[in-house]
Amino acid sequence: xxxxxxxxxxxxxxxxxxxxxxRGFDVMGEAEDAAGLLTLVExxxxxVALIDIKMPPTHTDEGLRAAAVIREQHPATAVLLLxxxxxxxxxxxxxxxxxxxxxxxxxxxxxDPAILSDALRRVARGECVLDPAIVSRLLNRPREPxxxxxxxxxxxxxxxxxxxxxxxxxxxxxxxxxxxxVESHVRHIFIKLGLPESxxxxxxxxxxxxxxxx
Amino acid sequence: xGVIGRGTAVVATIGVxxxxxxxxxxxxxxxxxxxxxxxxxxxVLQIAASLAAWSAGLYAVARLRARGWGSLLAAAGxxxxxxxxATPAVHSSAVFTVAxxxxxxxxxxxxxxxLLHAAPGRSANLxxxxxxxxxxxxxxxxxxxxxxxxxxxxxxxxxNHLLVHADPELHDALLRWGLRATVVSxxxxxxxxxxxxxxxxxxxxxxxxxxxxxxxxxxxxxxxGAAHALAQPAAASDPMSRALWLAECASVLAMSLGVxxxxxxxxxxxxxxxxxxxxxxxDADLLRSTLAAGVGxxxxxxxxxxxxxxxxxxxxxxxxPPADDQLVFAVTRGDRVVAEIRHxxxxxxxxxxxxSAVRAAGLALEHAASRARxxxxxxxxxxxxxxxxxxxxxxxxxxxxxLHDGTQQQxxxxxxxxxxxxxxxxxxxxxxxxxxxxxxxxxxxxxxxTIAHGIHPVTLTDAGLEAALRELAEGGTVPVRLERVPSRxxxxxxxxxxxxxxxxxxxxxxxxxxxxxxxxxxxxxDVELRTRVDVEGGERAAYESALAHAxxxxxxxxxxxxxxxxxxxxxxxPCAS
Numbered sequence: 176x177x178x179x180x181x182x183x184x185x186x187x188x189x190x191x192x193x194x195x196x197x198r199g200f201d202v203m204g205e206a207e208d209a210a211g212l213l214t215l216v217e218x219x220x221x222x223v224a225l226i227d228i229k230m231p232p233t234h235t236d237e238g239l240r241a242a243a244v245i246r247e248q249h250p251a252t253a254v255l256l257l258x259x260x261x262x263x264x265x266x267x268x269x270x271x272x273x274x275x276x277x278x279x280x281x282x283x284x285x286x287d288p289a290i291l292s293d294a295l296r297r298v299a300r301g302e303c304v305l306d307p308a309i310v311s312r313l314l315n316r317p318r319e320p321x322x323x324x325x326x327x328x329x330x331x332x333x334x335x336x337x338x339x340x341x342x343x344x345x346x347x348x349x350x351x352x353x354x355x356x357v358e359s360h361v362r363h364i365f366i367k368l369g370l371p372e373s374x375x376x377x378x379x380x381x382x383x384x385x386x387x388x389x
Numbered sequence: 390x391g392v393i394g395r396g397t398a399v400v401a402t403i404g405v406x407x408x409x410x411x412x413x414x415x416x417x418x419x420x421x422x423x424x425x426x427x428x429x430x431x432x433v434l435q436i437a438a439s440l441a442a443w444s445a446g447l448y449a450v451a452r453l454r455a456r457g458w459g460s461l462l463a464a465a466g467x468x469x470x471x472x473x474x475a476t477p478a479v480h481s482s483a484v485f486t487v488a489x490x491x492x493x494x495x496x497x498x499x500x501x502x503x504l505l506h507a508a509p510g511r512s513a514n515l516x517x518x519x520x521x522x523x524x525x526x527x528x529x530x531x532x533x534x535x536x537x538x539x540x541x542x543x544x545x546x547x548x549n550h551l552l553v554h555a556d557p558e559l560h561d562a563l564l565r566w567g568l569r570a571t572v573v574s575x576x577x578x579x580x581x582x583x584x585x586x587x588x589x590x591x592x593x594x595x596x597x598x599x600x601x602x603x604x605x606x607x608x609x610x611x612x613x614g615a616a617h618a619l620a621q622p623a624a625a626s627d628p629m630s631r632a633l634w635l636a637e638c639a640s641v642l643a644m645s646l647g648v649x650x651x652x653x654x655x656x657x658x659x660x661x662x663x664x665x666x667x668x669x670x671x672d673a674d675l676l677r678s679t680l681a682a683g684v685g686x687x688x689x690x691x692x693x694x695x696x697x698x699x700x701x702x703x704x705x706x707x708x709x710p711p712a713d714d715q716l717v718f719a720v721t722r723g724d725r726v727v728a729e730i731r732h733x734x735x736x737x738x739x740x741x742x743x744x745s746a747v748r749a750a751g752l753a754l755e756h757a758a759s760r761a762r763x764x765x766x767x768x769x770x771x772x773x774x775x776x777x778x779x780x781x782x783x784x785x786x787x788x789x790x791x792l793h794d795g796t797q798q799q800x801x802x803x804x805x806x807x808x809x810x811x812x813x814x815x816x817x818x819x820x821x822x823x824x825x826x827x828x829x830x831x832x833x834x835x836x837x838x839t840i841a842h843g844i845h846p847v848t849l850t851d852a853g854l855e856a857a858l859r860e861l862a863e864g865g866t867v868p869v870r871l872e873r874v875p876s877r878x879x880x881x882x883x884x885x886x887x888x889x890x891x892x893x894x895x896x897x898x899x900x901x902x903x904x905x906x907x908x909x910x911x912x913x914x915d916v917e918l919r920t921r922v923d924v925e926g927g928e929r930a931a932y933e934s935a936l937a938h939a940x941x942x943x944x945x946x947x948x949x950x951x952x953x954x955x956x957x958x959x960x961x962x963p964c965a966s
Contacts, residue, residue: 184798190805197812234790235851259793261838262848262860282797283834286804286827288812317868319906388859 176299177201178223181212181238182257183230191225191285198292207231209241216245221252222299227282228258228265239265246273253298257282263309267384270303274377278304278340303340303377305384310338313387322368330367333360338383342376398447405443405467409436411484412473419478424634431635435473438638441645442466446502449648457509461502461517462648465607465641468494472634477538482547489533490551496571496611497521499641500578503604506597508585516581520574528567535560568615575612579605596654599647607640673703673757676750680730683746688715690731691754693761700729703757705764718743720754728758774945775882782845782885789845797837804830846888854884858909861892867899868906875913883964886946887911887920890939890960894922897935901927913964917948920960929956 178200182188185207192202203219206212208231216224224245228238242254253276258265266279278298284290284306294304314335326334329350336346346357365372368386373379416423416432425431446463449455468491475492479485501517530551537555538546586594586601614633621627673691681689692700692708702708711717711731718730736743747754804827811823849857855874862869878884891909898907903926912919924932932952939960940950948962 184794186802187798187805190802194805194809197809229793234794259797259838260847261864263863264848264852264856264860283801283804283831286801286808286830288808312863316863317866319868319870388863 176223176295177203177219177221178225178295179204179206179212179215179219179221180225181206181209181215181230181241182225182227183207184227187227187285194285194288195225195292195295198288200292200295209237212241213244216249216252220249223253223255223295225255225295226257228256236265239269242269242277243272246277250276253277253301255280255294255298255304257285261309261312263313263384263388266305266309267388270305270377270381270384274303274381275375276301276303279309280304280306281308297340301377302342303380305339305380307335307339310335310387313338313384316387325367326364330360330364333357334364334383337361337364337376337379338387340376340380398451402443402447405440405470408467408470408474408484409439411479411481412436412439412470415476415478416473419476422476422478423473424476424631425473425638426631431631434635434642435469435638438642438645439466439469441649442469442499442641445645445648448652452652455506455509457514457517458502458505461498461505461521462644465495465498465502466645468492468498469638469641477543477546479547482550485547486533486550489536489549490529491525493528493567493571494521494525495637495641496575496608496614497524497578499604499637499644500575500582500608500611503601503608503644504578504582504585506604507582507601508589513581513585517578520578524567524570524574527563527570532560532563532567535563565619568619571615572612572619575608575615579608579612582608596651599650600644603640603644603647607637607644610637610640673760676753676757677703680746680750684732684736684743686733686736688712688733690715691757692729692731693758694726694729695762695765701761701765703761703764705761705766705768707765718747720747720751722755728754771945771947778885778942778945779882782882785845786850789841789847792837792841792844797834797841800830800834800837804834846892849884849888850881853878854888854911857884857888858891858911861888861895865895865899867895867903869895870906870908872908872910874909874911877913879913879918879964882942882946883918883962886939886942886948886962887918887960889942890920890936890950890958891922893935893939894924894932894958897932898924898926901931903927916963917961918964920958922958922960924956924958927956929954932956932958 176199178195180188180191180195180202182191182205188205188207192205196202203221204215206215212224212226215221224242226238226242228236230237230241238256242256245252245254254269254273255278256265256269257280259282261281269277269279276298278294280291280294284294297304314331323331332350333346336349341349343354343357343361346352347354350357352360362372364370370382370386373382413432413436416425416435420426420428425435443463443466446459446461446466449459449462451459453459471488471492472495474484474488476488479488497520501521504513504517507513533549533551534553535556536549537552537557538544538549540555541557541560582601582605586598589597610633614630614637617630617633621630677689677691680691681687690708690711691703692711693703695701695707699707711729714734715731716734716736718732719726720728720730730743730747732743807823807827807830811820811827814820814823846857846860848860853876855871855876858869858871858874862871879887895907903924905925908923910921912921929952936950936952936958943950943960943962946962948960951959953959
């Protein structure tokens with residue numbers, strides 16, 4: 176898989192490139208800011224761009240805006256954003272605009288090659304990815320009594336996986352359940368929460384995310 | 390006019406003026422037949438005395454609420470005219486009759502007016518009224534009933550309408566008794582009036598003395614005149630009696646002028662008091678516009694020097710130098726410049742206007758200057774407090790950035806290195822050790838994120854209060870219900886003050902083990918950002934101490950934090966709309 180890396184810290188950039196090359200990724204190039212990234216994508220047309228959300232000059236959301244540009248101008252290139260913040264704001268902004276082929280991970284996941292390469296592969300496939308820590312924080316946040324309390328432990332687990340952007344098949348594999356069982360759980364969850372059912376996993380993420388943030 | 394109707398006063402005044410015209414005409418045409426003679430100066434004195442006494446009397450009745458001495462003085466003015474008109478030269482029998490019955494009362498009326506002016510009261514009323522009445526009966530009405538001009542040999546006289554029975558002997562006898570009564574009552578009135586005046590309080594005496602002394606003089610001169618007439622074999626108009634009469638008129642005139650002086654003094658006092666009142670309630674805008682209107686320069690400006698040499702306006706804002714076409718008039722106190730009046734260059738042509746306006750506005754200007762300096766200091770103080778808070782905030786932002794961009798990246802690089810080592814090593818013990826290290830680094834990264842967020846919530850600066858409060862609601866252990874939060878941004882310090890208050894309240898609720906949702910609503914009005922937090926769980930005192938820092942922030946911005954039982958926390962911070 177061909178990818179480019181956008182990260183302003185040289186040390187991190189080098190580490191990431193090495194780690195991902197060793198994992199069989201084809202690192203086409205590295206950029207240290209948003210403009211460089213866009214040129215790089217233009218030139219190499221990679222499958223995925225791995226982007227740090229904070230880059231020069233303002234160190235706020237340059238990466239997020241570059242990702243939106245890439246998804247619009249180069250639909251073949253998926254984006255995976257790395258962020259230091261647990262806050263779900265950027266993630267929901269990104270996924271609301273481009274639910275397919277986009278992902279949002281906490282930056283420290285780069286030290287966990289399994290999660291990182293899995294996420295890169297999934298966004299490249301057109302799925303969407305949301306960091307488990309962010310999902311868990313949303314799922315477990317203190318909230319007033321509501322439909323979420325009616326879910327069984329299993330249904331909650333499945334809801335979390337859906338929020339992370341996992342497909343039914345992936346949920347089956349993760350929980351060792353049959354596709355039929357998972358489908359039935361998913362249907363129950365949507366009925367209990369009063370959400371419109373959607374077959375597309377990326378649309379599903381949006382609905383769940385909106386519900387959990389609400 | 391209060392005590393008497395305005396219409397009545399006007400009609401009466403026209404009547405008096407008419408009478409004065411007749412008197413002037415008569416005296417001018419028959420100088421030998423009138424008591425004061427026909428000289429212009431004497432005539433002017435008599436007419437002036439009568440009209441002045443009349444006007445002063447009316448003024449006293451209307452404005453000084455002095456019905457007693459006011460009407461007596463007005464009556465004295467009429468009596469002066471009637472005395473002039475009690476002469477065979479008057480052609481109108483009606484005027485002649487009235488003059489016969491009402492003339493010769495000037496000393497008593499003036500004396501009684503002086504007495505009542507010195508010390509109004511029952512005894513003064515009684516003395517005054519009886520003196521006037523006795524002399525009026527003996528010298529006026531009763532002789533008039535007996536006086537037949539023809540029988541007395543006055544062929545030129547007009548007829549007397551009051552004549553009941555002509556009796557020249559009794560008439561002459563009554564007149565002599567009347568003159569005696571005039572002597573006694575004149576002396577009595579003058580004496581008692583002066584005595585009462587001396588006994589009155591100094592502040593009152595200072596005001597009443599001129600009128601009382603002049604009135605007493607009129608009564609005394611009248612008494613002397615009557616004594617002089619008694620000594621004469623017949624009613625003749627000799628130079629002595631003429632001089633005494635004119636002196637009497639002069640006294641009446643002096644009395645009236647005394648009343649006028651009293652009015653003028655009151656007016657001056659009123660102005661002085663008004664100045665003091667204006668000085669005690671100075672409004673810089675009013676002061677400026679008053680001065681501007683007074684000297685006729687609409688662009689006139691007030692400026693006040695501040696302790697550090699800068700110049701400020703009335704509300705303490707630093708102002709620049711005066712315009713090119715303006716000059717500065719420095720208002721000083723000792724050798725210190727209190728205020729600057731920036732005025733049009735053209736005003737130098739009339740320097741006395743500015744000087745007198747400034748003299749009048751002195752106290753108010755000084756007060757405005759003090760207030761301007763105070764406002765400037767308060768503004769400087771609050772600006773400095775805001776700067777302190779902003780400096781703290783920017784330092785926190787820097788710390789947070791350092792943690793994220795430095796420490797966190799280094800930890801992640803270490804984690805990557807550990808991961809690489811873990812993948813390369815085959816030694817099980819080494820792998821276990823590296824796995825433990827990896828766990829420690831992850832833990833450190835989690836802690837670092839929490840600490841960095843506590844130091845400064847990035848979302849607040851990047852995305853505003855609404856996003857930051859949402860983020861706050863996502864973390865923590867107590868539900869937070871955001872009921873209403875405007876998404877429009879406010880000034881960073883204002884947002885930070887509101888956020889800090891809500892965050893501290895939520896943390897305090899968590900520590901108190903609250904389970905009921907914390908309700909947050911933020912409202913933005915034209916002038917302020919109002920944040921309300923309702924919590925259940927925990928004591929009010931706990932929230933008060935938890936929010937002490939948030940309250941400092943709000944106060945520094947000119948707002949406040951109020952905590953009421955329940956517990957409800959209300960934060961208001963001014964913010965431009």
